[in-house]
Amino acid sequence: MTRPGPLLTVRGLSVRFLMPGGRRIAAVTDARFEVASGECLALIGESGCGKSVLASALLGLLPANTETAGSARLGDLDLLTAGERTLARTVRGRRIGLIPQSPAAHLTPLRTVRSQLEETLAELTGVRGRAALREAAERAAQRAAFPPDHLDRHPHQLSGGLAQRAATALALAGDPPLLLADEPTTGLDRPLVERTVDELRRHIEADRDRALLMITHDLAAAERIADRVAVMYAGRIVELADAAAFFGTPGPRHPYSRGLLDALPDRAFTPIPGLPPELGDLPAGCAFAPRCPRADTSCTELPPLAGSVACHHPVRPPVPAATPENARA
Amino acid sequence: MLELRSVTAGYDRRAPVVREASLTLAPGQALGLLGPSGCGKSTLARVAALLHRPDAGTLLLDGTPVRRWRHRAPREQRTAFGVVFQQPRLAADPRLRLADLIAEPLRATGRRDQIPGRVTELAEATGLTPDLLTRRPHEVSDGQLQRACLARALVLRPRILVCDEMTAMLDASTTAALVAAVERYRRETGAALLAVGHDRTLLDRWCDRTLHWHEVARSRADAPT
Numbered sequence: 001m002t003r004p005g006p007l008l009t010v011r012g013l014s015v016r017f018l019m020p021g022g023r024r025i026a027a028v029t030d031a032r033f034e035v036a037s038g039e040c041l042a043l044i045g046e047s048g049c050g051k052s053v054l055a056s057a058l059l060g061l062l063p064a065n066t067e068t069a070g071s072a073r074l075g076d077l078d079l080l081t082a083g084e085r086t087l088a089r090t091v092r093g094r095r096i097g098l099i100p101q102s103p104a105a106h107l108t109p110l111r112t113v114r115s116q117l118e119e120t121l122a123e124l125t126g127v128r129g130r131a132a133l134r135e136a137a138e139r140a141a142q143r144a145a146f147p148p149d150h151l152d153r154h155p156h157q158l159s160g161g162l163a164q165r166a167a168t169a170l171a172l173a174g175d176p177p178l179l180l181a182d183e184p185t186t187g188l189d190r191p192l193v194e195r196t197v198d199e200l201r202r203h204i205e206a207d208r209d210r211a212l213l214m215i216t217h218d219l220a221a222a223e224r225i226a227d228r229v230a231v232m233y234a235g236r237i238v239e240l241a242d243a244a245a246f247f248g249t250p251g252p253r254h255p256y257s258r259g260l261l262d263a264l265p266d267r268a269f270t271p272i273p274g275l276p277p278e279l280g281d282l283p284a285g286c287a288f289a290p291r292c293p294r295a296d297t298s299c300t301e302l303p304p305l306a307g308s309v310a311c312h313h314p315v316r317p318p319v320p321a322a323t324p325e326n327a328r329a
Numbered sequence: 330m331l332e333l334r335s336v337t338a339g340y341d342r343r344a345p346v347v348r349e350a351s352l353t354l355a356p357g358q359a360l361g362l363l364g365p366s367g368c369g370k371s372t373l374a375r376v377a378a379l380l381h382r383p384d385a386g387t388l389l390l391d392g393t394p395v396r397r398w399r400h401r402a403p404r405e406q407r408t409a410f411g412v413v414f415q416q417p418r419l420a421a422d423p424r425l426r427l428a429d430l431i432a433e434p435l436r437a438t439g440r441r442d443q444i445p446g447r448v449t450e451l452a453e454a455t456g457l458t459p460d461l462l463t464r465r466p467h468e469v470s471d472g473q474l475q476r477a478c479l480a481r482a483l484v485l486r487p488r489i490l491v492c493d494e495m496t497a498m499l500d501a502s503t504t505a506a507l508v509a510a511v512e513r514y515r516r517e518t519g520a521a522l523l524a525v526g527h528d529r530t531l532l533d534r535w536c537d538r539t540l541h542w543h544e545v546a547r548s549r550a551d552a553p554t
């Protein structure tokens with residue numbers, strides 16, 4: 001048997017919003033990445049960089065005025081060309097479980113967590129019958145560390161952390177191989193952020209056939225959970241890196257990634273100067289140039305994602321395959 | 330100097346969210362107040378900024394007891410404070426262009442002549458480009474809107490700045506930029522800061538001193554876990 005390929009393969013994914021008056025917003029441009037089973041990829045970047053649009057594209061949840069290009073293969077299915085019927089019947093909940101940004105808004109306000117879980121389980125799994133569904137709902141709650149004695153509560157009666165767990169239980173109900181978490185820690189306290197990402201991590205470790213794509217602007221959360229990171233700026237992925245190397249030594253290679261980490265309060269706490277560009281009005285060359293300390297005239301040309309970084313002057317040269325030092329070792 | 334003594338406050342007298350909270354903010358001091366969400370720290374921040382009348386307790390502003398809150402407070406007490414909240418969308422009138430949003434307190438206090446100069450100054454201090462000033466809140470990002478809310482909070486040159494989870498929704502770079510803008514203002518004016526939040530790393534880095542909620546207030550018997 002051949003080794004299974006990546007669970008999700010994204011190639012040349014672009015999303016354009018067509019605005020009244022003929023304006024085009026380049027929300028995502030030429031994204032290329034993979035997510036393998038058993039791993040967690042964190043897609044990081046500032047708000048408005050296009051990362052949430054990318055998530056919506058994978059789930060087929062983009063508004064009508066959009067154009068997409070490229071492909072996003074989940075097994076044998078291209079998510080970008082699959083119709084709404086296929087996505088609704090076979091993908092959402094079954095092959096991709098969505099853990100939303102504001103779980104309280106995602107849960108139906110007038111119904112208890114139990115009834116929502118039972119309904120989802122009945123829809124996504126073969127479980128039938130009141131007693132069996134009740135038991136399955138309790139098991140599903142337990143898997144997401146949702147306390148069974150809170151199952152009969154309504155969403156507004158839950159704390160932020162418990163609402164997040166209820167949403168996770170729903171996302172896991174159909175046992176999907178890919179979990180997609182869109183800013184799952186927004187508005188949560190630090191200890192709760194840590195607990196939430198640790199729990200997400202456990203769902204990947206408990207089942208190595210499962211993978212997690214987490215979209216976040218929270219670098220500390222990404223550091224805690226990710227195996228790899230993809231950094232997005234102005235709609236493009238500008239760096240793909242191993243998480244340990246990115247957050248530790250030798251550190252990121254793209255000047256924007258450097259700037260992001262340097263902004264953290266436990267690092268230099270220095271902001272990146274300036275503001276991100278408008279996605280409707282991107283320059284022809286590197287979109288980071290106006291804010292970049294390393295920019296020069298060559299940066300008026302768009303840097304391709306060569307290897308793992310899209311930059312003409314990355315912070316550190318790539319490690320050569322064999323140097324005299326490591327050849328001797 | 331701001332002193333809160335045994336302040337009890339909330340929205341229902343039978344179940345106050347803040348019980349007997351006390352703290353002192355010295356002139357020029359940067360004090361962090363750390364606590365989990367829902368603990369009552371935002372309510373206390375509102376009391377401290379004269380935006381919420383407490384049920385019991387005393388508040389002294391430079392030694393003078395505060396007797397009236399909100400619009401009833403005397404103007405010179407009210408304008409001693411600049412306040413920035415967590416959610417800029419809830420704190421900004423959606424009809425106003427950012428320039429008008431920043432200028433709002435000047436207009437309300439009859440200082441129209443200062444508007445052009447102060448708006449330009451503060452836009453620069455908070456990193457807002459001129460093209461953003463003509464936009465309305467729905468046309469800018471959360472980070473850009475929060476920059477405008479900080480500019481508005483500084484426009485009357487407050488002596489005390491209250492930042493309630495100012496950066497909780499923002500990315501690392503915008504957080505560092507807003508904190509830097511606050512600190513530049515404080516260096517120039519000697520203003521004091523009460524920064525309320527849940528991120529210890531951030532508050533420890535930002536403030537002279539960080540107090541935990543349980544050092545400030547009595548815990549609620551029925552507090553949620």
Ligand code: SF4
Nearest residue numbers: 286289292299311312
């Ligand atoms: S391509 Fe040039 S401007 Fe862009 S990040 Fe690299 S050095 Fe900076």
